[in-house]
Amino acid sequence: MRCITIWQPWATLIALGEKKFETRSWATQHRDAIAIHAGKKVDKAICQKEPFRSILAKHGYTADTLPTGSVVAVCRLADCLEVTESYGETAMLESPSQSIVIGDLEKAFGLFELGRFAWELADVRRLPKPIPAKGMQGLWNWEETHDFL
Structure with a gap:
């Protein structure tokens, strides 16, 4: 299964279903199952700011309680959309198949600058218990097999 490492608290926000788009500087053609790996880095300062603090709480x-160095969720990478407009608390995302306007909460959880890409994550399933794994940059292969997959 393909996997992507994401710093905390963003990996947990995805696992909880609170963050639906992962923003990247690069596009991907991958459209299938993907595992969400929580990296070892935790941005403790952002965890104290709103809306992060209240959503996590x-x-x-x-x-201090976010899982690190482990796979925390599996989902489906449904689409890769380019950020074509970004203003105030909203942003316009576009792909050949759809256009989406995202609002303030989702925008707060990503870097929606012009020319970046928003990976649409669907069918997110938080794992009952994080599974330790070593992360990597980019999309990488997670070789684990488990009953929940």
Whole structure:
């Protein structure tokens, strides 16, 4: 299964279903299952800012309790959209198959600058228990097999 390493708290926000788009400087043609790996880095300062602090608290997390160095969720990478407009609290995302306007909460959880790409994550399933794994840059192959996949 393909996997992507994401710093905390963003990996957990995806696993919780609170973050639906992962923003990257590069596009991908991958459209299939993908595992979400929480890297070892935790941005503790952002965890103290809103809306991060209250969303994490709603689910019982703080910067000190976020899982790291482990796969926390599996999902489907449904589309890769380019950021074509970004203004105020909204952004326009476009791909050959759709156009989406995202609002303030989603925009707060990503870097939606012109020319960047938003990976649309669908059918997110948080793992019952994080599975330790060593992360890598880019898309990488996670060789684990588990009953939940």
